[in-house]
Amino acid sequence: MENKANTVSWLAAVVPTPLLAVAVLCLCVANFGSGAWSRNICLEALKRHGEMPEYLAKLDDLFGHQMPSGNVWIEFKGFNPERGADEGFMTYVYYRGNYAGYPRRVYVSPPSAVVNNGEAMVQQRAVLDQSLTQRLRIHWMVVFSRNEQGKISVNILRTQ
Amino acid sequence: MDWVWLTFYLAAIVVFGTAGAMLSGENEKPQFSHKLGLVVVFGTGSLGYGLFLLALFGVRPTRWPFAVLSLVAVMVAGAHLIRRGKASLRGVRIEPLHVAWSHVGSAALLILLVVFHSIVLVHALAFPLYEWDAFAIWGLKAKVIAAEGIVPQPTYFTDVSLSYSHLDYPLMVPFLIAGVYGVLGRVDDQIAKLALPLLYFGLACLVFTFSKRRLPTSMALAVAVVVMGSPVMLRWAGSGNADVPMTAFYTTSVVCLSEWGEDSKWCSCVLCGVMSAFAAFTKNEGLVLGVFNCAIMFLLPIRSVHWKRRLAGAGLCTAVFLLLVFPWFVWSNGIPHTHENYLAHLRFSEIAKNASRIPIILAEFARQIVSLSRYGLLWLILIVSAMVGWRAFRSRTTVVVWSLLLLQLGVYALIFLVTPWDVHVQLRVALDRLLLHAVPLGGLLLALHLSFVRQSNGDSNNRVELDVIPLSHHAAHPSVGDKA
Numbered sequence: 268m269e270n271k272a273n274t275v276s277w278l279a280a281v282v283p284t285p286l287l288a289v290a291v292l293c294l295c296v297a298n299f300g301s302g303a304w305s306r307n308i309c310l311e312a313l314k315r316h317g318e319m320p321e322y323l324a325k326l327d328d329l330f331g332h333q334m335p336s337g338n339v340w341i342e343f344k345g346f347n348p349e350r351g352a353d354e355g356f357m358t359y360v361y362y363r364g365n366y367a368g369y370p371r372r373v374y375v376s377p378p379s380a381v382v383n384n385g386e387a388m389v390q391q392r393a394v395l396d397q398s399l400t401q402r403l404r405i406h407w408m409v410v411f412s413r414n415e416q417g418k419i420s421v422n423i424l425r426t427q
Numbered sequence: 428m429d430w431v432w433l434t435f436y437l438a439a440i441v442v443f444g445t446a447g448a449m450l451s452g453e454n455e456k457p458q459f460s461h462k463l464g465l466v467v468v469f470g471t472g473s474l475g476y477g478l479f480l481l482a483l484f485g486v487r488p489t490r491w492p493f494a495v496l497s498l499v500a501v502m503v504a505g506a507h508l509i510r511r512g513k514a515s516l517r518g519v520r521i522e523p524l525h526v527a528w529s530h531v532g533s534a535a536l537l538i539l540l541v542v543f544h545s546i547v548l549v550h551a552l553a554f555p556l557y558e559w560d561a562f563a564i565w566g567l568k569a570k571v572i573a574a575e576g577i578v579p580q581p582t583y584f585t586d587v588s589l590s591y592s593h594l595d596y597p598l599m600v601p602f603l604i605a606g607v608y609g610v611l612g613r614v615d616d617q618i619a620k621l622a623l624p625l626l627y628f629g630l631a632c633l634v635f636t637f638s639k640r641r642l643p644t645s646m647a648l649a650v651a652v653v654v655m656g657s658p659v660m661l662r663w664a665g666s667g668n669a670d671v672p673m674t675a676f677y678t679t680s681v682v683c684l685s686e687w688g689e690d691s692k693w694c695s696c697v698l699c700g701v702m703s704a705f706a707a708f709t710k711n712e713g714l715v716l717g718v719f720n721c722a723i724m725f726l727l728p729i730r731s732v733h734w735k736r737r738l739a740g741a742g743l744c745t746a747v748f749l750l751l752v753f754p755w756f757v758w759s760n761g762i763p764h765t766h767e768n769y770l771a772h773l774r775f776s777e778i779a780k781n782a783s784r785i786p787i788i789l790a791e792f793a794r795q796i797v798s799l800s801r802y803g804l805l806w807l808i809l810i811v812s813a814m815v816g817w818r819a820f821r822s823r824t825t826v827v828v829w830s831l832l833l834l835q836l837g838v839y840a841l842i843f844l845v846t847p848w849d850v851h852v853q854l855r856v857a858l859d860r861l862l863l864h865a866v867p868l869g870g871l872l873l874a875l876h877l878s879f880v881r882q883s884n885g886d887s888n889n890r891v892e893l894d895v896i897p898l899s900h901h902a903a904h905p906s907v908g909d910k911a
Contacts, residue, residue: 282815283877287649290804291536294656297800298543305546305661312553323557362563365589366556369570374588381587381765384848388591 326360329409330368333423337406338372339364340395340426345413348389353413358385360411374403400426432610433621435493436474439606440625442497443477444470446504447701451694458639464632468679469698471622471629471672472705475599476751478606479577479708483754487576488602488609536648540631543656547627551620551665561667564592566616569604573614577758590765597755599709600669620667627664630675631655633682634870641878650877653808654870659801659863670860673713676706678867680720681831685824685871687740688727696724696740700747707752711769712839712864714752719834721745723827772845784850788843791854792836792862801859805866809873816876825875832868 298305330339341361346353361382364373376382377399380391393399395408410422447469448462477496478488486492556562567589575581577598584594603622608614634654638647654660664671680702687695703720706713724741728734764771796806819825839861846853 282812283646283880286808286811287646287653287877290653290808291539291649291656293799294653294658294803295539297658297803298546298656298661303800304658308550308554309546312549320557323555359559362559362591365592366562366567366570369567370574376588378586378588382589382591383765384591 323363326363327367329421329423330364330373334368334371334407334409336371337427338374338404339368340400340403340405340408341373341375342395342408342410343375343392343413344410345415346411348386354385354389356419357411358388361385361388364409372403374405378403395426429611429615429618432490432612433607433618435490435497436606436610436621439474439477439493439497440470440622441466442470442501442504443473444468446507447473447698449504449507451698458636460632460639461636464629464636465679465698467625467629468633468675469701471603471626472599472676472702474606474622475602476705476708478602478609479598480754482572482577482602483758485576485578488573488605490610490612493606493610530645533645533648536645536652539652540648540655543652543661544624544628544631546661547664548624549665550661551623551667552617554617554665556616556619556667558666558668562616564596565600565604565667565669566619567592568596568598568601569608569619570614572598572601572605573608580758580761584762587763587765590763595759595762595764596669597708597710597713597759599705600667600672603672604667616667620665623665623667623671626672626675627655627660630671630678630867633679634867637682637685637871638874641874642881646877647874650870650874653803653805653873654867657802657805657863657866659859660866663860663863668860669710670863673706673709674864674867676702676709677713677716677864678871680706680717681828681868681871684720684723684831685827687724687744688824688827691733691736691740693740693743696744697747699724700744701751703744703748704751707748708755712861715838716831716835716864717748717752719831719838721748723830727823727827769842769845772847773841774845777845778841781844781850784844787850788840788854791858792840795858795862802862802866805869805873809869809876812873812876812880816878816880818882819876819879822875822879825872825879828868828872828875832865832872835865835868836862 297303300306341364343357346357348354348357361373361375375388376391376393380387380393382388382391395405399405404427406425406427408424408426410424412420412422414420444466448465451465478492481492481496482488556566567583571581571583575583583589586594604616604619607619607621611618631651631654635647635651638650641647642650660671680699683695683699683702686692687699699720703713703717707717721741721744724744725738727741728737731737795801813819820829839858842861843850843853843858
């Protein structure tokens with residue numbers, strides 16, 4: 268009985284401080300070690316001097332400034348939605364376009380189509396016709412084309 | 428010039444927060460970090476919620492509402508101070524942070540906390556909203572609110588072609604961002620995240636204070652470092668997502684709940700209700716967690732000699748919670764639920780159908796818990812300290828916080844059980860952010876268990892909270908009122 272009490276007492280004396288010390292050291296390695304997210308984000312911030320990442324800046328400029336008025340329709344050519352990277356790109360463009368272009372709207376499908384995620388967006392894509400152009404007040408059509416080498420080009424067409 | 432206007436924004440947070448800290452009353456031994464944490468978290472939550480209430484009356488978050496809001500708040504605070512006279516000023520006692528500067532360990536831990544906060548600050552203010560959820564869900568809503576308000580309801584909220592942005596999600600973070608746009612007079616999604624590092628700071632103060640009441644300063648700082656420096660916390664705190672704000676409000680509500688269990692002051696249960704409502708207004712998970720808080724409140728009267736007071740407190744907390752979430756429910760009633768709508772999936776047939784997912788979910792939970800690159804050693808040392816400091820389970824506070832943690836993990840497991848999406852993808856994408864909500868609770872439990880480990884070692888320096896009921900308004904009665 269006394270041994271048990273001694274063991275508990277010994278554990279109580281020994282456990283807390285080293286336990287916390289190891290946890291703190293482990294955190295330092297996890298946060299500041301090579302490849303750690305915290306380290307990378309700080310390096311990235313120092314490198315960019317407050318500039319936006321290039322891909323974001325291009326998309327924001329495209330939807331925010333190059334098409335100053337009216338709604339936008341997006342078409343994707345040469346993309347294979349079965350490929351994760353392609354679907355990710357298409358989804359990012361649609362989401363970012365709607366964010367950067369607000370209060371104007373960016374469409375890939377009629378507004379009645381429920382777009383819950385990238386997969387739904389890819390599946391519900393439609394072709395722009397005259398009635399949609401007028402009904403949705405589409406002023407611009409942006410065509411993202413991907414060639415066989417994987418290079419992506421952007422064409423902006425005026426519809427109205 | 429921007430910073431002049433942003434001062435209005437920060438001033439509104441300070442004024443609201445100070446009012447909240449006054450509401451919290453005088454503790455037996457008030458700590459500066461406790462007041463500071465409460466000022467920041469309560470102030471930020473009140474600002475977001477206040478802007479929502481104003482928007483319900485058709486007032487968009489522009490510079491004018493901010494000026495008027497700040498003026499009214501200053502007048503109310505001034506009137507309160509004058510009415511209570513100097514006694515009130517004495518009530519807001521500022522006790523310096525007792526860091527033993529001679530102790531290298533404490534100083535190093537404090538520096539580490541500052542470094543972590545700097546990382547969050549850099550992430551929040553040196554980058555635009557670039558995370559998918561940050562701009563697609565929260566940033567887009569903030570733009571809509573800043574440009575159109577919420578009354579009459581903008582067409583955005585019923586536009587199903589934008590339902591990827593979760594039209595029915597709560598609006599605390601969008602209102603906080605829209606508030607920045609309002610005072611700036613333009614959209615700037617880099618400064619937009621100003622409130623997020625504040626909430627991170629407030630959360631750190633509250634975790635530290637909770638630990639400090641039970642442990643020596645160096646150990647309390649270590650617990651705060653383990654919680655606030657967990658990689659998943661740093662990753663999301665400045666991103667523009669709503670997870671860390673929700674975590675801050677929820678953790679504050681749990682701290683208030685534990686204080687109510689210990690000192691039985693009415694202000695603790697009112698604050699618990701307010702903070703639970705803020706959490707519910709930040710993320711849908713917060714609504715469930717708020718309901719858990721209220722349910723636990725109603726369990727506290729069991730085996731309590733002061734069961735009438737406990738029951739009344741539970742009623743008060745629930746009433747405050749419902750009162751504050753009611754406007755949001757009414758306003759959001761017509762928004763189409765085209766997305767997950769987990770409530771509709773919570774049927775026994777659905778759960779039984781997906782029972783085969785249970786091993787997958789449990790395995791992923793276990794994998795996450797031991798992931799050093801996400802949570803450090805937090806969960807592992809919590810398990811070890813719970814085993815060594817098992818005596819803490821005699822304390823009602825420990826039982827309450829463990830119950831809340833297990834309920835939280837249980838409901839998150841249930842979400843994955845009924846999710847209409849591919850459970851593997853959902854687990855990979857969302858589980859770390861969901862478990863992030865529980866990280867501070869893990870820290871609070873760590874402090875509780877370690878305090879009992881030290882107590883069993885005969886160390887009487889630390890103050891171990893007992894479940895006591897004050898007989899008078901200001902003094903806590905030194906007898907145990909409830910049994911765990």
